Amino acid sequence: MPTPKLNLDQNPEFRADLENPNLTNADIVNKWHCGNGYVGDRRARLKRGEPIDPTEAREAGQAPPEVLPESHSVDFEGNHTIEKVAERIIPLSEWLDDLRKDGFDPDDFETSHSHSVWMQHTRDQVTKVLYANKFIARKRPQKVREALVSHAEVMEAIRTFHFIPSERAFQDAGFILMPTDLQTGKVDIAGGTAETAEQVLTSFSKAAEIIKEERPRQVAMVDAGDVVENVFNTSAQLGTNDRDLPHQVVEAMALMQKGIQMLAPHCSDLRYAAVSSNHGAFRVGPKAPAGDAHADYGIAVAKLLGIALELNPAAFGHVTVQVPKPHMESLAFDIAGTRIGAVHSHQASSADKISEWWKGQALGRLPVADADFLLAGHWHSLRVQQAGDGRWIFVGPSSDRGSSWFTNLKGDQATSGMLSFFTADKQWWGLDIL
Structure with missing residues (x-):
């Protein structure tokens, strides 16, 4: 196998592969260890008769330099x-x-x-x-007035003063954001880790703008699991991933930390919550989990974030990090008069069975028993349904780069992004995918 150069655009063998109609994008990605979006862009440039190196294209006058807003x-x-x-x-x-x-x-x-x-x-x-x-x-x-202000004027100003609350005061509402199923390290239809990071940071940026504009008093970032792809969840991962497991964890923590940095300045109370999941589970081989419910890379990322945030209490003293209680896989918290439960939901055999799982949790008086809303990941596509006595189940979309296995099986391809909505007193509104 050839050794990739630092700049593939200058590599004649890489260019020959781009021009080879017998090679798919996936073939080139696997050979040169680069992103799917990168290969698609280079092939499109060649088809248009442009240099594949953007720098050469700009010098040739074929592509304008990037204009920043x-x-x-x-x-x-x-x-x-x-x-x-x-x-x-x-x-x-x-x-x-x-x-x-x-x-x-x-x-x-x-x-x-x-x-x-x-x-x-x-x-x-x-x-x-x-x-x-x-x-x-x-x-x-x-x-600037040069004359001294009289005592009478001061008293009159005090007497006639009317307090007008700032339009930018916090509103008594909560904002929920679900950065779930990032699966950092995964390569699929829409790219790899670099493309996942771009998607995640774009979602966080949109959420920050919403919070800045709407000013909810409380904000919750809920990682409903699968923050990393893992290497032992399936036997294929060692051959398809573009990050080893340690670097998946590093990438996941960096993205979540950046999300907290972007959201924290715009609210008075920020909660980061994370739960256990199947991709997050510590394993010693394919389908071979080891340890209890907290032997999980998503839980580890949350705990490391908590330690890091303590280094700057002036900036992050209002941020709370929450994980499930020992041996539990779900958690619950209160925000703006609404009880929120969270679980990855791989415990249910299908998305349709989540309500059955929830009923059992309620009967057992487990963490999500009295939740008004249940937030779930795992199923990679948006689903909102009512359950019980006016309770709601929200299944969040994923932030990964798609699932070719599911698309080939069913023909479906879900919208990627983060579920968001507002809540207060057991009601919700403004649902969106960011």
Whole structure:
């Protein structure tokens, strides 16, 4: 087998494989250990007669350089808000230059600037660090009063003062987000680990924007299992995965940590909950689990996140990490007047049998017995159904890259993403897949 070069675009043997009609995308992925999306993009470039290297394409004038988004808005009081996405932190001096270019004197404004950071995985197998830079310039009062304020004026101002609550106050609601069935390390129809990471970070980014806009007081991130693909869940995984098991765990923890970093600044109470699962189970061989219900890589990721968050209580003191009680595979918690239960649901023989499993848990007074809503993973496609006395079961979609085994068997291909919805007092609304 050839040894792949660091830049496959410059490798003539790789190009020959792309041009070989007898080779499928999967054949090339397995041979060169690259992503399915990467191979598909390179073959499409060749079909259009373009260089397969994006850098060469830009130099040849066939593809414009990537344009990162930016905006500049001015409200009715003359305050400016400028936002730019860049591969660096933009200094204050450049923001002030932007004001001058638009004909404004920076001395007429009180200014502030900030930024957030995230990772972007491109189809060219490149990981970028991007910064969302934001600059605010507020108009200064046109004139400072030189005369002293009289006692009567002060008393009148106090007497006539009316408190108007901020429009940005937290609302008494909870927001549920289900980053479940990531199966990091898996390669399938829609790509591998890099494409999974791009999907997951995009979902977290959308969730952060919703939380920032709607301002729910409480937020819960529920990992309903299968955060890693594992190497012993099936005998094929050792040949199909693009990450070994230790690096699956590293990737899973990095993605979940990034999700917490993106959501935590926008709420007053954030909970990260994780449950045991079949792909997450510690195994010593194919179909050979070892240890109890907590010998699980998803539980390990949650516990490591809890330890890491304690290093910065100023930023993450309002974040709670929860796993099931010893020997249990499910858990429950309260959010905005609603009792939430969570389980992976591989314990049920089908998605239709989850309600039967739940009935048994209620009879046994186990963790999810009195839950109003039950959140489940495992089945990879969205399902919402009522059960019992007005309770609800939510089966979340997966964030992995699809299941060719299921698609070949049934012809179905579910929408990938994270289930999200709002809740308060046992009611729910705003359900979406992010």
